[in-house]
Amino acid sequence: MLLHGSGSAHATSIYNSGSGNFEAGPMATGAILTGSAQTYVSNGQGGGGFLIVNGNGLVSTSVYIPGTKSFSGTRMPLSVPNAGAHAFRISGGANDGRTLIVGAGGTRHTAIYDPLRHTMEPGPDTLTAISTTGFSIPLTRGAHAGKVFTFHGGASTTFSVYNPSTALYVSSGSLTSPAITGAFSALNVGANAFPVANDDRIIVLHGGGSNTTSYFNQSTGIISGGGGPTLGACGLSVGTNIQYTRPTGGSLKQFVMCTANTYLIFDHATPAFTGPTGMTSTGAGRQLYIIPSGPQAGNILVIHGGGTGTSSIINADTLAEGVGPAIGGVSNCGNSVVVEGGSQMLSIPFGTNAGKALLIVGGVSGSATTCLYNPATNTFGPGPSVSNTGSTGFAVSNGSVAFRTFGGQYPTSFIVVTGSSKNVWNTYVP
Numbered sequence: 001m002l003l004h005g006s007g008s009a010h011a012t013s014i015y016n017s018g019s020g021n022f023e024a025g026p027m028a029t030g031a032i033l034t035g036s037a038q039t040y041v042s043n044g045q046g047g048g049g050f051l052i053v054n055g056n057g058l059v060s061t062s063v064y065i066p067g068t069k070s071f072s073g074t075r076m077p078l079s080v081p082n083a084g085a086h087a088f089r090i091s092g093g094a095n096d097g098r099t100l101i102v103g104a105g106g107t108r109h110t111a112i113y114d115p116l117r118h119t120m121e122p123g124p125d126t127l128t129a130i131s132t133t134g135f136s137i138p139l140t141r142g143a144h145a146g147k148v149f150t151f152h153g154g155a156s157t158t159f160s161v162y163n164p165s166t167a168l169y170v171s172s173g174s175l176t177s178p179a180i181t182g183a184f185s186a187l188n189v190g191a192n193a194f195p196v197a198n199d200d201r202i203i204v205l206h207g208g209g210s211n212t213t214s215y216f217n218q219s220t221g222i223i224s225g226g227g228g229p230t231l232g233a234c235g236l237s238v239g240t241n242i243q244y245t246r247p248t249g250g251s252l253k254q255f256v257m258c259t260a261n262t263y264l265i266f267d268h269a270t271p272a273f274t275g276p277t278g279m280t281s282t283g284a285g286r287q288l289y290i291i292p293s294g295p296q297a298g299n300i301l302v303i304h305g306g307g308t309g310t311s312s313i314i315n316a317d318t319l320a321e322g323v324g325p326a327i328g329g330v331s332n333c334g335n336s337v338v339v340e341g342g343s344q345m346l347s348i349p350f351g352t353n354a355g356k357a358l359l360i361v362g363g364v365s366g367s368a369t370t371c372l373y374n375p376a377t378n379t380f381g382p383g384p385s386v387s388n389t390g391s392t393g394f395a396v397s398n399g400s401v402a403f404r405t406f407g408g409q410y411p412t413s414f415i416v417v418t419g420s421s422k423n424v425w426n427t428y429v430p
Helices: none
Strands: 002-005 008-016 021-024 037-042 048-053 061-065 070-073 086-089 099-102 110-114 119-122 135-138 148-151 159-163 168-170 192-195 201-205 213-217 241-245 252-259 262-267 272-278 287-290 300-303 311-314 321-323 344-347 357-360 370-374 379-382 401-404 414-417 425-428
Touching: 086 135, 086 401, 135 192, 192 241, 241 287, 252 272, 287 344
Parallel strands: none
Antiparallel strands: 002 008, 008 021, 037 048, 048 061, 061 070, 086 099, 099 110, 110 119, 135 148, 148 159, 159 168, 192 201, 201 213, 241 252, 252 262, 262 272, 287 300, 300 311, 311 321, 344 357, 357 370, 370 379, 401 414, 414 425
16 A cells, blocks of 8 residues: 655555555545654454554544455544534434434535444435535434434525435435425525424524424425414524423423523423524633522523633523623633633533533634533533643634443543634534
């Protein structure tokens, strides 16, 4: 095998001794650059592979497995992730339990994380490109349970469906029993979706400044095409929502960001929206988190983002907004810490920080900073760096993706994909 390096940093060729010619080899998962080095590593069972240090000051490595003529390593497959990238866990089929990452950013590419082997591999292409405003919603009921709608976004009405039985993306016209009928209106900036509790319907919010929604009935396969509950005076342009339970009476609600400084409440029992209600303005990197315990238990913590280090707390009963804990500051997470695009909020269920939440702050040029939220004291403090080597290659920027492993070698951990400025990933072990 010949590693091309430099200007063709991911390309390889394989010499075929039978024909006497070179043939195209698999693309390396990391750029092979100046100073790269390799050595053969045995798996102790008569096989093994070549460990390649990628070089040029990078902290990443690749592994070439001769038996399968493929690479794996600390880098994602090419073109994943980009702005708008997101992930969902696969239910059923050959990839059951793995996580699929949609590359977005105008590409068709995906990647699949396998928790058993702790590797990333190229996944199936979507049917057409997924824009920066694309998103996915898993189907959980009816004959199509386990399949996933991936909306293409970009003011289009189209979507692909991931079918776990075939491990491929297919068109809605390829699905039967029942067939998917009808069409969504154009989905643009801020479009998002969530299932109605104890109901076969998924509500899709169109975004792009529109106040219309559609229903998808998982049992009948029928799309209402704009026939969902209206958002009223809200011109939706922010795609963030979270489900919570009202402490008084126990009714199930959905907190839906409407614009940068307003929100709606969706009542799952009605089902209908109320609002919009004004609040402190939010920006890129905004996060919603239901506080699990402590003096603010059950309330909604809103991380403002937009280059600020501030937050609000929305009372789950009265919907009154109060000042939330400061993120930045000498006595908090750090004097200059702010939250920007690419941020992630991870609820930690295990380990020494169980019950807390890890806030990865993100940033335009990338940041390795994280903060720990402690619900017992309702405060933020410093968290572990995303990069324990100090490498800017692990800085988290716009397009980052984070998800639970749910098994495998690190069953209680999170995978953090660093974003569109780099294509490396790391593992947070709480």
